[in-house]
Amino acid sequence: MKKILIIEDDGALRGELCILLKNAGYDTVCITDFHSVPEQMKAISADLVLLDISLPNINGETLLHDFRKISDTPVIMLTSRTAEIDEVLSMSYGADDYIIKPYNPTILLLRISAVLKRSAKASTVQMYHNAEVNTCKGSLVRNDEEQILTKNEMIIFQLLLDRQGEIVTRDELITALWDNDEFVSDNALSVNISRLRAKLAELGFPDAIETRKKQGYVLK
Amino acid sequence: MKLSEYLKDRLAAYIIYGLTWAFVLIFMFAFHIRFQAVIIVSIVALLGAVSSEIWNFLRRKRYYDNLLNCLEELDKKYLLSEMSDAPDFLDGRILYETLQETNKSMCEHIAEYRCENADFREYIELWVHEIKLPVASLRLMCHNDGNSKYSEQLRRIDDYIENVLYYARSGSAEKDYIIKETSLKRIFTDTALKNRAELQERGIALRTENLDVNVMTDSKWLFYMLGQLMGNSMKYGADEIYVSAEEFADKIVLSFRDNGIGIPESDIPCIFEKSFTGENGRIHAKSTGMGLYIVKKLCDRLGHGISAKSVQGEFTEITVTFGKNDFNKVG
Numbered sequence: 001m002k003k004i005l006i007i008e009d010d011g012a013l014r015g016e017l018c019i020l021l022k023n024a025g026y027d028t029v030c031i032t033d034f035h036s037v038p039e040q041m042k043a044i045s046a047d048l049v050l051l052d053i054s055l056p057n058i059n060g061e062t063l064l065h066d067f068r069k070i071s072d073t074p075v076i077m078l079t080s081r082t083a084e085i086d087e088v089l090s091m092s093y094g095a096d097d098y099i100i101k102p103y104n105p106t107i108l109l110l111r112i113s114a115v116l117k118r119s120a121k122a123s124t125v126q127m128y129h130n131a132e133v134n135t136c137k138g139s140l141v142r143n144d145e146e147q148i149l150t151k152n153e154m155i156i157f158q159l160l161l162d163r164q165g166e167i168v169t170r171d172e173l174i175t176a177l178w179d180n181d182e183f184v185s186d187n188a189l190s191v192n193i194s195r196l197r198a199k200l201a202e203l204g205f206p207d208a209i210e211t212r213k214k215q216g217y218v219l220k
Numbered sequence: 221m222k223l224s225e226y227l228k229d230r231l232a233a234y235i236i237y238g239l240t241w242a243f244v245l246i247f248m249f250a251f252h253i254r255f256q257a258v259i260i261v262s263i264v265a266l267l268g269a270v271s272s273e274i275w276n277f278l279r280r281k282r283y284y285d286n287l288l289n290c291l292e293e294l295d296k297k298y299l300l301s302e303m304s305d306a307p308d309f310l311d312g313r314i315l316y317e318t319l320q321e322t323n324k325s326m327c328e329h330i331a332e333y334r335c336e337n338a339d340f341r342e343y344i345e346l347w348v349h350e351i352k353l354p355v356a357s358l359r360l361m362c363h364n365d366g367n368s369k370y371s372e373q374l375r376r377i378d379d380y381i382e383n384v385l386y387y388a389r390s391g392s393a394e395k396d397y398i399i400k401e402t403s404l405k406r407i408f409t410d411t412a413l414k415n416r417a418e419l420q421e422r423g424i425a426l427r428t429e430n431l432d433v434n435v436m437t438d439s440k441w442l443f444y445m446l447g448q449l450m451g452n453s454m455k456y457g458a459d460e461i462y463v464s465a466e467e468f469a470d471k472i473v474l475s476f477r478d479n480g481i482g483i484p485e486s487d488i489p490c491i492f493e494k495s496f497t498g499e500n501g502r503i504h505a506k507s508t509g510m511g512l513y514i515v516k517k518l519c520d521r522l523g524h525g526i527s528a529k530s531v532q533g534e535f536t537e538i539t540v541t542f543g544k545n546d547f548n549k550v551g
Contacts, residue, residue: 010353016360023364054349080352082385084398084438102356102378105363107413174420178413181405183426 002116003027005046007063008078009034009055013101017050024109025166034058041067048116051095053079053086061089068094074119076111078103106175113162128161128219131203142203152182153196156189160209160219169216193217221281230273237269283307298323334393344388348381355381371417379451383510386444390517397438397522404465404474405431407439411446418454429464435472435542441518446476448511449538453478455507456500456536474540482532491528492516 004026008014018028031040034056041049041063049067053060064075077090080101087098096115099108126133131142138154140147149157159176160168170189177184184192193209200208210218227234241262248258290303301323306316355378362371389396408431412419419426435442453461458478465474483491487498494513501507519526525541 010357012357013353013360016357016364019364020360080349080356082348082382082440083396084400084440087440088398088400101352102359102374104413105360175413175416178416179409181409181428181431183412183428185423185425186420 001025001027002047003029003045004112005041005044005049006030007037007041007049007055007060008052010052020105020109021112024112025163026112037063038066042070046073048112048119049073049075050078050112051075053077053081053090061086061093064090064095065093072119074115076115078108104175106172107179110172110176110179117162126161128164129205131205133157133161140199140203145203147199147203149196149199150192151180152177152184152188152192153199155180155182156192156196157219160217164219167212167216167218172216221277221284223277226277226280241265279307279309280312283309283312298326338392338394341388341392344384348385351381352378375417379447382444382447383514386441386514386518387510389441390514390521397441399436399438399522401434402437402439402442403432403434404472405433407442408446408463410443411450414447415450415454419450422454422459424454424458425460427460427462429462430467431463431465433465433467433472435465435474436545437522437524437542441522445515445518445540448515449476452511453480453536455504456480456482458536470544472542472544474542475537476540477535477537479535482534482536483528483530484532485530488528488530492526 004021006014006017006021006028008017008030014030014032018030021028029044029046031037033040037055037058051060051064055063060077060079064077067073067075074096075094076097076099077087077095078099078101079086082100090098096118097111099111126135128140131140133140135154135158138149138151140149140157155177156173159173170186174184174186174189177189197209200206208220210220212218245258245262248261287300287304291297291300294300294303301316301319304316304319306313355374358370358374362368362374405428408428412426450461453476456478458480460479462477463475464477465472481500484499487496487500490496490498492512492515493509495509496513497507497509501509516526519540523543526538527541528536528538530536
């Protein structure tokens with residue numbers, strides 16, 4: 001389980017963020033004492049840090065700047081500051097992403113998983129049962145049989161695969177598609193899913209995607 | 221300064237001169253001074269008076285003509301006192317010192333207001349950051365409780381907060397933006413994502429073309445501007461939004477087109493004016509006439525051009541023109 005360190009001084013927000021991340025299957029650690037943040041950051045070896053910019057006693061950007069000298073752990077800045085200068089500064093100090101409050105929770109989770117994936121060093125070939133997932137080519141290969149997936153189908157399949165066995169909501173799927181400049185409608189999503197189903201069935205995975213009424217889809 | 225005006229102004233003095241000279245003449249005749257002597261004295265006195273008047277007139281004329289000229293040429297008239305030198309005659313000096321004094325006091329007064337204004341704006345920024353925390357918490361609460369009932373209202377609150385922030389920013393005299401290379405596609409995608417729920421609810425299709433270009437702008441400001449344009453499209457009955465960019469030698473033009481109700485031709489010249497709601501605004505009660513006004517002001521500050529085209533009942537197209545300037549390019 002990936003461990004996420006939350007550095008946010010607003011108690012209510014911190015609590016809700018914890019719940020959100022826990023529901024999404026992450027382990028969370030929060031910093032509540034803002035006197036020795038750098039030491040605590042060092043002590044807690046997290047997989048990802050969510051960092052607020054305006055903190056008591058210390059500025060998040062300075063914190064990031066110092067943290068980068070000792071660690072490569074991905075950091076996502078979460079802030080209510082909407083000036084370009086803050087983003088430019090954060091990115092130049094080595095932030096991996098910059099998200100403005102109030103964030104859309106689905107988008108936040110998408111960005112977190114994207115950053116985590118990017119930071120996962122050895123890019124192991126992803127497998128779905130005994131089929132190889134070729135993201136560069138956008139295809140699935142099983143026993144020399146290849147199925148080409150469209151961009152949309154690949155995005156959907158990737159998201160389902162990353163969370164294999166869990167429910168992925170339609171909302172999450174559409175958000176992921178839109179995030180990749182594919183502004184599909186609700187109906188188009190259904191069409192894409194059924195095409196993906198057909199392609200998986202041809203590869204010998206019938207009923208791979210299970211529909212959970214009013215919840216979403218599960219890749220088995 | 222005209223001679224006739226000067227003479228008219230000095231009329232009282234001339235009358236006094238004349239009367240005095242009449243008395244002198246009467247005295248001189250009374251003492252039986254010789255006629256030739258009277259003539260000579262009169263001529264000398266007259267020459268003296270005339271030359272002193274000419275000298276007086278000329279030095280005033282030189283100074284005031286120069287002053288008026290300056291005034292004409294200055295586009296900021298209040299800088300006049302900085303532009304003129306002190307004259308060498310008394311009444312001119314008094315005027316000059318008065319001008320300097322009032323100008324100084326006005327500058328102080330303005331500085332005070334400017335300070336207050338900057339303080340207020342700073343407070344608005346701070347306030348916006350503060351208010352966003354509870355909004356962010358509420359957003360997460362809605363999501364965590366699986367209750368989407370309040371999200372729409374929260375989105376509205378967030379929009380109104382942004383309006384205040386950008387209204388304050390649009391009017392500020394300080395340079396509080398950063399122009400850097402920004403991907404139009406990324407900003408448009410973010411805008412679409414932010415408004416996804418409403419777009420889908422209204423069944424609005426998005427179509428984009430050639431958005432894979434970078435423009436020189438402040439990405440946060442552009443994000444806000446596109447949000448405003450998209451909000452308008454949604455408000456005014458569009459079911460398709462078509463966004464495209466075209467690159468020219470010296471500029472990149474972004475066109476944001478929807479097939480909504482359009483704008484009456486007579487309203488188009490006014491849509492970027494403050495508080496202008498027009499015919500559409502009267503039908504749609506939610507118009508405040510602020511959205512496009514703020515967008516225009518932000519464009520002005522960033523140096524982008526903005527214009528609108530529309531055919532009522534067919535389409536509305538807003539185009540934003542970004543200048544190309546390699547000077548600002550980083551790396």
